Amino acid sequence: MLRLSVLCFGLLCGSSHAAMRQYAAPVESSAWMLQESSRLTCALAHTLPGYGSATFTSMASKQLNMEFELDMKLLPKRFGTAAVYSVPPQWMPGKAQRKLADMTIRTQYNGDLPEDVAWTMLSELEKGHWPTIYYQDWYNQADKVAVSLNASNFYNEYQSFVNCVSNLLPYSFEDIAYTVLSYEKNSTKLTRYSQRQLEMIGEYLKEDTALELVLIDGHADSWGASGRNEQLSIRRANVIKDYFTQMGVEADRIDITGHGERRHIAPNDTPESRALNRRVIVQLSKV
CATH class of the missing domain: 3.30.1330.60 (OmpA-like domain)
Structure with missing residues (x-):
């Protein structure tokens, strides 16, 4: 598990004794995979060790579309809200993190984000930034959770994903x-x-x-x-x-x-x- 240096803000600024559990793939083994590639579906997946996986998906349709899903091994126990930020890695000094969106946490469902946020996350990854999702742990009230998508080894698979999306059938x-x-x-x-x-x-x-x-x-x-x-x-x-x-x-x-x-x-x-x-x-x- 790779630890990130992040600033305390909004959702995360609770008790000074709160612990931050951080999930992210190590740089040396960060893996992105074109999980599905056809003229009907394109899916780009990223493994999150100890947590689950993150997947960007586009489907054959009259309109260009994109979805993001956060597949959690432990599904949410209650409703809540997560904050989605673009966080520059430690080797990009001087770059500031910025908020991208809020993500609704639903009981016993994976997390998901709409098209515009999904595209923004992909563009941030392409720049080398790490989209990071912060929320209050629903199983331990003393903990905060940070889930980061590591941009290492992203670019080549992303280009294959873009080529797949451009070849989708223009109807469903x-x-x-x-x-x-x-x-x-x-x-x-x-x-x-x-x-x-x-x-x-x-x-x-x-x-x-x-x-x-x-x-x-x-x-x-x-x-x-x-x-x-x-x-x-x-x-x-x-x-x-x-x-x-x-x-x-x-x-x-x-x-x-x-x-x-x-x-x-x-x-x-x-x-x-x-x-x-x-x-x-x-x-x-x-x-």
Whole structure:
């Protein structure tokens, strides 16, 4: 365990007899690891000997995001507040520590911080500063606790993490879990926009094929004989099923239904309204 020289302030300035328990990885063995690296999730983890670990995570989404979680071996016993500071190490004389945020301590939950604070902590680590979390120990009222993220050996893994984040898919599972695909007239050919939607689903399935169930509902407009339209709706659904199995989804987890010209969502009295009825609805569900 590496001891830090810190100033007494606010949350920490209680009894002069209070002890400070400090947790941080030693400089010589400080380890950062790209714990998860895919187009769905990027996670950068840091081990805190005797305490737990700290993890920064970003997920595939339409919006760039970042979360910080402090994984504690001993979860909080009561509610409280921790102070988060950026503390320069001892070999940066003249640099002042500064407060970054407060972190809510919740009973029996790990600590976490929102996106803006998480990004700030990463930038402080990149500068060589140590983000440090201070709080009153919930198991020993005579003790204060300081948990520091050691910036040693951070930079190279952080660059790998940044590269991973930049390659995340620009949409999440929720964005593709319910998709309506449209078709050209009297055809199993998708419109250009729907082809791109299907490709998005395919890109996701390359990363995650662990789906519990895929429901594919094929539909047709009322142009032509009803029996023919029902078969066309089934062919449309089967084409999508074949695409998913090629992406690695097990065939027995895919359920298709052809509704023909039933279940219209628009009248069939204009070319525009008939186009709305030529569709396949794809519903994905995960455990």
